[in-house]
Each structure stands twice: as C-alpha cells, then as structure tokens.
Amino acid sequence: MKCLFVSARSCTVLLDEQGDYYAKSPRTLRLNGEELQEENRSVFSLYGLWPDTEYTLEAFTNGEKEDAITFRTEKEAVSLNVKRFGAKGDKTHDDTAAIQTAILSCPMGGRVLIPAGDYLTGPLFLKSHITVEFKPGATLYLKTDREQFPILPGMTRTTDEEGEYLLGSWEGNPLDSFASFITGIGVEDVKLIGPGILDGQGSVGDWWVNPKVKRIAYRPRMFYLKDCKDITMQGVTVRNSPAWNLHPTFSENLSFLNVRIEAPAVSPNTDGFDPESCKHVRMYGTVFSVGDDCIALKAGKIYTGMKYHTPCEDIEIAWCCMLDGHGGVTVGSEMAGGVKRVHIHHCYMRGNDRGLRVKTRRGRGKYAVIDDIVFSDVRMEGVRCPMVVNAMYFCDPDGRTEYVQSREPQPVDDTTPTVGSIRFERVDAEGVEACAGYILGLPERPVQSITLKDCRFTFNPNGNPMVPAMAANVEECLNRGLIAYYVDKLTLENVTMEGVQGERVTATEVGTISDCE
C-alpha cells in the first residue's frame, strides 16, 4: 500500500499496484483499528478524516493482515460552511453569491465546506491556497440560462497593443467561452475534495442543441484551469457537462484522484479529461463513461501551438476505468504544441471504439511532435480497435483535400508534424473487432517506432466491421491484425492474435519489421 495524497480531511491510497482499476483481490480495511468497507479498487480514497491527526490504515486478505501504512492529515486553518454565508441548498435559491463569497473569504489553509444539499449555482471561481470540500449528499447544479453566464474573452490585447492575454478557449483556439462550472485562473495550491457531485445539467438546458454553434460564447466546461499549479481534485463526481468535462490548460502539477466522470453516450463533445498544454499531470483511479473521448491530450491548434509551443507532457494515467466513449486515450487532434512522455498503465477499458487513438495531420506544424507514448498493463474488453495512429486525420476545412490526404510524399517543412515512439506492453485486448492496430504515418515523415511487446489480442467472432481510422481511402476491416503504412520501425515481440483473419501484420512502406512470436 502507498499513500498517494493526503489533505486535512481525506487521503488517497494505492492498494494494489499490479491491479488495473480493480485490485487483483479485494481487501478488508481498518482505520485506526476500526473496520471500514471492503475495497476492490486499486486506488481508493477515504473522506471524513480529522485535520492534523495520525492514522494507521491496515489491509487484510482472508483475515490476514497484508499491509499497513501510517500517515498524518494536514492542518486546517478554519472551516467555512457555505450555509453560514447564505447558501440554501434547496435547488431553487441561487446560491452562487454565497458559495463564491465563502471561497473568496477563505484564508490560506482553510476549507470551504459544502454540506449535503442541492445547490443551484452559476460559475464559480477558485482562489489560491484553499480546500473546497463537497460532502456526501452535496450536489451542485449548474444553472442553464446562458444569458446569465459570465464570459471569458478569448483574446484581449495588452494595453500597449504589443501582446495578448488569453482567457477563454474552445477546441484549441482562444475564443470567447462561457465561464465553466468551476474555473481557476492563475491559482495555486487548491484542493477540491469529494465525494459530492457537480451536475452540469447539460441535457436540461439547451447546451446540447446545435452544440458546435457559438451562441453568445462557446459552451462552458465543468472544470477549467488556466495558468494554475498544484491543483488536486479528489473523489468528486462530475456529470452531465455542457461540453468537455475537465479542461486544464497551461497548468502544471495537477492530480485527479478517484474522480468519476459521467455523460450520456449521445451527449455531444463531452470528453472526460482534456489536459491542454499541461505538464506533470497524474490521474489515478478515475472512472469515465462519456459521450466522446474519455481522455484527450491536447496542445492547441495552429495559432496557440505555433505561438506558445507548449506541449502536454509528463502525463501519467493509471488504475483508471474507461467505459464506452469514442477513445480510451486520445492524443490530438489539437496538438500543435506537441504531446510527449505519456504513460498509461494499469487501466481497464471497456466498450470504447478505440483504445489508444493518435490523431494528427499535415499542417499541424513543426512543434506538433507526439513522442514517447506508452500503454502498459492495460486490459481491454470489447475495444473495437486497440491502437490507431492516424497522421491524415480529416479534420478542419481542408481536412479532405489532397494536401492532407495524399499518399504521395509531400515536402517536409515547418507544417509537417512528427510521430515518434509509441509502445504497447502487456496489453490484453479481448473482443477486438476491426483490427489489432491501424498505423497511418506520412510518407514524407513516417512514424518513427511502433512497438508491441507481450501483448495479446483476441478477436470477436461475432464482431462488426469498422473503419479504424478517419482518413481518406481507409476501408472497413474485420478481425485484422496490425495494419501499418509509413512506419520506420515496427517491432512485435511475444504478441499473440487469437482469431485474426489474414496476416498478423500487413505493412506498406515500413522500414524494418521485427515479429518474434
């Protein structure tokens, strides 16, 4: 066992490093000698602790003590109950001002307490060095009338007109967006502790109607950060977002622990977690069931990518559960600043269209470098295509033009993106339908390296064909192996494909292929 995070009132513990979302076997827990729930997750959190107190947590299997850790909770300066600030929690009264006042009044090291109740609120803004705790039974409901929402302007010129100040963001561009449910601008050292619920009421309002059209401003997210650091979200349930759920941008040292993210399968663009140009991000023990990609690592479109070239890097996603959703972990398509050093491990994916999905295209720019992406110890069930790398993704107005889709080598210049190394290790995928993997590089700049090691792919005999990659001239396939175009080095080591139809590897213009069964 290992303590991953401690606040004044909660902790997050790693129970089973070798499990995926679920531990290999359940444990019975005792806290300071008192028996708690049986725990079957690899990463779990405890709430309702007392500040500045020592705790001993013990784990038992079949009555035998297996492990124990000791930790001390942090000190807490003061606790401010939002009801004392006038919040009613009756889902009728507008509690925005009361909750915001409590946040702004909270001193360094203090806690804003949101007790059980149903709170109707507009967008809220964070402040540095505080904790906001959503107690069990606390549900915050986002108002639905967009006319009442404040707007974050996309771009404002500096007073000397020499520079710019970016605030709002929409799909990788600095555009006017409604303030999100919870926003942090330039804040640091903030903890958002659950297990309460944030409900965006996406289906109640008209956010999901004509979702791509800007109506006054672009849709709010559930959680938006800009230029923040040392932020932790633990145990909160986020559901029914108007648009993307968690969207931190240009921020660092972020932790998302035991978060739960839910949106109906038909909800538009409700990506679960979209870190954009962030670094040192960890996400553990989080559950996703959303209407778009579960996780999408981003780094801006052309303008922000070329101007700021701030990659999304040093990202760790572990012991998470990705259910449904278009992609388990997607990289791009807005990645003009680059995405690097991403490790997804010990995760469980079920029912996604694609497990790992890399999307890029000509024109993304020279800073659009995707490199060192590792999937290890990942279990997939019913993921139709475990790996797709697509360097001809047909997005944007010119996405289907010859420039983007040509299979002839184009000149390598400042607009050419790069895909470096991608590795799958100890990935077990059952119920594959389309193909084990589809790799489409660029003839003028092939994908540098694709490695599959100690992987097992089992195909669904009753599966349906699927177009694995959204690019021109990609046909439907069913139960195919690894299909690769324009790759420098393709390595398969101890990879089994049970039920594959045709060749294990179909390669076109691939430099070196090594396939050791």
Add this chain to the structure above:
Amino acid sequence: MDVKAILREQLNGDGLRAFGLKGCIDMYRATGDGEYREAALQALNSLLSPEGELRHTALPDIAFVGKALLFGWTETENERFKTEAGKVRDMLRASDLTTPLGLYATRPFIVEYDTRFGDKQSYKAVARQFELAVHNEPPFYLRAGSLPEDKALCSLERAGYMLMALVDTAEKMDMQIFEHYRTLIDLFLEIVRELLPYRKHSLFSAEITNADGEPDAAGNAMIVNALLKGVRLGLLDEEKYLPIARQMIHALNACRGWDHENPGLALMTQAEIQEVENQ
C-alpha cells in the same frame, strides 16, 4: 447627417449601386428600419433580368452585388438570389484584384459566401493576399506615383479601403480558423497604429485634397468607418479609439456636402455610428 434625404436622393437619381447598396443594407441592420430593406431589395431586383439572372455588372461592383444577393436571400429566401450569388462567387475565383479597393470589394464577399456554404479553404489564400498587399513595397497607402520616402503623401482612400477590407473580411470569418482571422486583425491594427501619427488635429490631412486644400473627407470617412467597426467588434480598445473616432466624426460633420458627394459612404458611416450607439 440626414441619411433619409441622402437615400431618397439616390433613389430618385442614379439608383443604388455598390456603396449605396451596401450602405442601405448596413443602415437596415443598424436601425431595423424597413425603408432601407425595401430600398435595398428593390435595387437588387432591378439588377436582375425578368428571368432572375444578374445583368452584366463589372468588377469590382459585382462583388458588392454579391453581398447584397446574400442579404436578399437571407431576407426573402428567394433561391434565385442564392444562385446568382454563387455565380458571382464563381466569377471571382479567377480574380486577382489586390488593390485596396479590389480587396475591399471582393474579399468580404468571398469569405462571407465561403463561410456560409461550408468551404473555408479560401481563408488561407485570403489572409496571404492581405499580408502581401499590406507589406508590399512601396507601402500600399502611398499615392500612386509617389516615391517611397514620401511617406507623408498618404492616400487616405487607399488606407481607408484597406482598413475597411480587413475589418469587413475578418467580421465574416469563422474565428475557429483562428490563425487566419488573427492575421487579418493584426494587419488591421498595424495599419491603424501606423496611420495615427499622421492625424492632424481631428482629421487626417493628405496630399489628395480638393481645390480648397481641405482634408479628404471621403478618405477620413472610410477610416472612421473602419475604426468604429473595429471598436464594435472588439478589435480596437474602445477607451482609446472611440474618442478618436468621435473627434473625426465631429470634424467630418463640419465638411459641408461630403455626405451628398459620397452618399453610399455616408450611409455606411452613419450605420456604424448607429451600431456603436446601439451597444
């Protein structure tokens, strides 16, 4: 400025063309007054044959007609207007008008049409054309035949057309193709900042003056137009540029007769003044 009188003068005279047509549409959008709408639609219909096809109209006026056709289609849902607008768009595909007037006449329509009908591939080329036009040597705003070092010999007409071209085109661009939108608004600000030092008192003076040596009112009106629209669209700091624009309007109003000599421009300018007041 009595814009209704200006309008009636136009209607009773040569009719609405190019700037007049645009000015009428702008006034309708700014005021909601149906008289402007009807005048614009009547003018539009007079440009169509009984079979509903566009009578011959030369460049660059045809592009203003194209914009008016899009307006007519929006207002009446008459598919003929949309069809003829498409023909204008096709006519302009081979056009390489890159003078300030040419850009002003054609690019806002091209971008508006392409944006409305889902084809935004032209944005890249349009942005590049503006970049080349603005950064060309000698500077675009020099009066024809001037030497490059005679920077003070500013053609307000050229400057005005270029500013209006940039702001009108940016207005119609989908901002989600942000890099090209940003190119246009950066060029717009660049020109505004470059021109401001040449302002004497309330108006720009220029080598192109009338026989009495007074400032070129039309050129100044174009610049006011662009400044007001830039403020309205959030491209220019309101605190800094609205007072400048207001001073210029005040000074323009002292230039007797400029509005009757430039009726279309007068309508357009009054529309922008009204839009700012509406905000």
